[in-house]
Amino acid sequence: MKANVFRYVVTCLMLVAMAFLIASPALAETEFTHAFEGPDVTDVPLAPLTLEAADVQPLELDQLVKGKQLKLDNLNADNTEYTDSSIHAVITHDVVQFKDKKGKQKINCYIVRVTIADPTQIRSAMSYDDYDNTKRVKAAEMAKAANAVAAVNGDFFKYFHDSGYIVRQGAFYRDKSNGQRDVLLIDSNGDFHVVYCADSASIQKAVEAFPEGVKLINSFNLGPVLVENGEVKDISQSAVALAKKSGDQFQYPYRMQRVAIVQLGKLQYAIVECNGKADASSGMSVQVFAEYIKDLFPDALVAYNLDGGGSTNVIFPKNVKGKLKFERIHKNPDSREISDIIYFASAEE
Amino acid sequence: MQLQPYGVWLAAASLIGILLFAVQCKQKGFKKETASWMAVTAIPLSVLISRLMYCLCRLPWFMEQGLGWFFHFTEGGFMVFGAFVGVVLAAWLTAKVTGQSFARILDMASIPGLITYGIGRIADLIAGQGYGWPIDDWFSVDAFDPEEYTGMSLFHLEDASFFEGLPFSVEDAYYGNYRWAVALFIGVAALVFAVVLWRMHARRAGSRAIMTAAVLCALTVLMESMRQDDLMRWGVVRVGQILSALVFAALLVICQLRMPRPVKRSVIIKEWISLLLSMGLVMVAEFMLEKKIVFLDFVPMDGCYVLMIIACVWLVLAVRSAWKKQDA
Numbered sequence: 001m002k003a004n005v006f007r008y009v010v011t012c013l014m015l016v017a018m019a020f021l022i023a024s025p026a027l028a029e030t031e032f033t034h035a036f037e038g039p040d041v042t043d044v045p046l047a048p049l050t051l052e053a054a055d056v057q058p059l060e061l062d063q064l065v066k067g068k069q070l071k072l073d074n075l076n077a078d079n080t081e082y083t084d085s086s087i088h089a090v091i092t093h094d095v096v097q098f099k100d101k102k103g104k105q106k107i108n109c110y111i112v113r114v115t116i117a118d119p120t121q122i123r124s125a126m127s128y129d130d131y132d133n134t135k136r137v138k139a140a141e142m143a144k145a146a147n148a149v150a151a152v153n154g155d156f157f158k159y160f161h162d163s164g165y166i167v168r169q170g171a172f173y174r175d176k177s178n179g180q181r182d183v184l185l186i187d188s189n190g191d192f193h194v195v196y197c198a199d200s201a202s203i204q205k206a207v208e209a210f211p212e213g214v215k216l217i218n219s220f221n222l223g224p225v226l227v228e229n230g231e232v233k234d235i236s237q238s239a240v241a242l243a244k245k246s247g248d249q250f251q252y253p254y255r256m257q258r259v260a261i262v263q264l265g266k267l268q269y270a271i272v273e274c275n276g277k278a279d280a281s282s283g284m285s286v287q288v289f290a291e292y293i294k295d296l297f298p299d300a301l302v303a304y305n306l307d308g309g310g311s312t313n314v315i316f317p318k319n320v321k322g323k324l325k326f327e328r329i330h331k332n333p334d335s336r337e338i339s340d341i342i343y344f345a346s347a348e349e
Numbered sequence: 350m351q352l353q354p355y356g357v358w359l360a361a362a363s364l365i366g367i368l369l370f371a372v373q374c375k376q377k378g379f380k381k382e383t384a385s386w387m388a389v390t391a392i393p394l395s396v397l398i399s400r401l402m403y404c405l406c407r408l409p410w411f412m413e414q415g416l417g418w419f420f421h422f423t424e425g426g427f428m429v430f431g432a433f434v435g436v437v438l439a440a441w442l443t444a445k446v447t448g449q450s451f452a453r454i455l456d457m458a459s460i461p462g463l464i465t466y467g468i469g470r471i472a473d474l475i476a477g478q479g480y481g482w483p484i485d486d487w488f489s490v491d492a493f494d495p496e497e498y499t500g501m502s503l504f505h506l507e508d509a510s511f512f513e514g515l516p517f518s519v520e521d522a523y524y525g526n527y528r529w530a531v532a533l534f535i536g537v538a539a540l541v542f543a544v545v546l547w548r549m550h551a552r553r554a555g556s557r558a559i560m561t562a563a564v565l566c567a568l569t570v571l572m573e574s575m576r577q578d579d580l581m582r583w584g585v586v587r588v589g590q591i592l593s594a595l596v597f598a599a600l601l602v603i604c605q606l607r608m609p610r611p612v613k614r615s616v617i618i619k620e621w622i623s624l625l626l627s628m629g630l631v632m633v634a635e636f637m638l639e640k641k642i643v644f645l646d647f648v649p650m651d652g653c654y655v656l657m658i659i660a661c662v663w664l665v666l667a668v669r670s671a672w673k674k675q676d677a
Contacts, residue, residue: 007385011367014392015360022356022396024425024476 032295038092039081045298048268049115054085056347059120063169067147067345072319079318082149086117086347089150091316110329112150112271114344119190121347124168124218126340131173134158136337139313144326148343151315152271155222156307158339164221165203175200182223182239184304188215192263192302194225197239226290227303235287255283257312262303273314310336358472366465373457380447391439399431406588430592436462452555459561460547467539470532474519479532480578484509484518501650535572556676559600563668566593567661574657594628604671620671627663634660
């Protein structure tokens, strides 16, 4: 009798343990199937590009100083790779298949891996090189003016002047950070730092924590942070989602065009773009996009979400009948003119 | 540590199963300690084996996570097939310890097991699992021209709000749309079958358990086909369906071994052909759903699901034919 009661008590305890421990029958995760095209590709994970050590003259910090003139000979025949002694950039096309909460999808993604020789080669540019001029221009035009080997739209910081912590090419423009965004800081070593739910104090603290002699060169105010040190972030816990004030939080779960900048290693970067439609009928949610980047680059140091949707622009030079042209690597049907780009420049004379 | 709604529901379902088992044991004159032994062994074995099976089915991924992940129960990752195995093993242990018939104890555990499965399955919805297609897509609500239907349902509705909400659909908290509540359909079907099997007359010990296993596997095949959320796959194949096929084959073997001798070879061959054909029909229906059979592309998805239901019924009938002979 006693043994019987004891077994029932143990059973009850196990049931209580079940109630605390078993959260879900399955793991909520997304698996990706890739079909890569492009140079230097085997399968996931994609390796950062290599660049033979070369002495290059650093570019001046001033935003009016652009990259060195690109040379047609440095482009490969498919217009998918640019190499000189200071920079190596490669486009990879990925037809990715996955299943999200709305069902299966097959979409085009483009990954631009870039390795530079000097940190001054990762730069930003703004429309008309003027902070006060709010006119927008085509990303390709900005990339052309900057002699960009690869360029991506930034955070649209000139759209509103009422928020964010803005430093571009070492020049401080405003501090209206309010804790509702994750901020990306790029230092003079070309390293990425992220500040979650950034306000003035936390950004200042992060900048003060830079190694001695290292300065803040660029800051971006969009986000959220997608991956940090190989860990995919929970987007539902991101600054915008928690603040519940910005309209962006409603767009996070939508399927849309997405674009991010990623630091893979020392002076090794990637731009990742997923196509889609602004009407949310195709593309990736921000969470799925974060998982996709993690799948491509499991050891990514930082992946930071930039302005997606109609702002999504990734530019790469192209040899068109012997002339260098700057075009979007994929036509974004909803594309709009934008206010700023992040770009990688050549430093080879 | 906090209470997990899914875990609470599952614990409640298990408790109901245990109580039903205890009542049945008393009615059928089993030894007093049978129910307590069954309960104390079935719960840990079901949880651990369902976890183990999940890890084994995703072995390369599991090895990447490290062995310690096995104990991260709160992260999810269980296979319902493991729970079936756990219950069978618990029945065997209980039979050994109490010195009673394994087959009779298994029979006794069948109906409570099916009820626990039915109630537990509904809990999938709490965990954001067990969803089907979005209602809007299913009825082509957004297609202004009825001709431009999505190819899912034969029926085009401009307003599908009737189907929004239980018992038809659940709201996907992530996207805010309504999706078929597949887990609820399967859970309710399991409860209905529990009543049917409870009323079913079985002569031989173990017969009720065999038929319960067949019904559980058929429900698994159907559910795996209908759900559109996360489910385990080996390549393009759904793991639950493969395991179900193996169990069906095992059940047929068991039934044929239990048939009174001599057994005509033609009977055995006929039963195997029937089972293989029903499995083939499941595959055809599955490919049709995935729109991989080009010349059958015109069949709407509700038509494909009707075919899938027929295939699942046939799977059970294929085993039932041999089952009847062994139970005679």
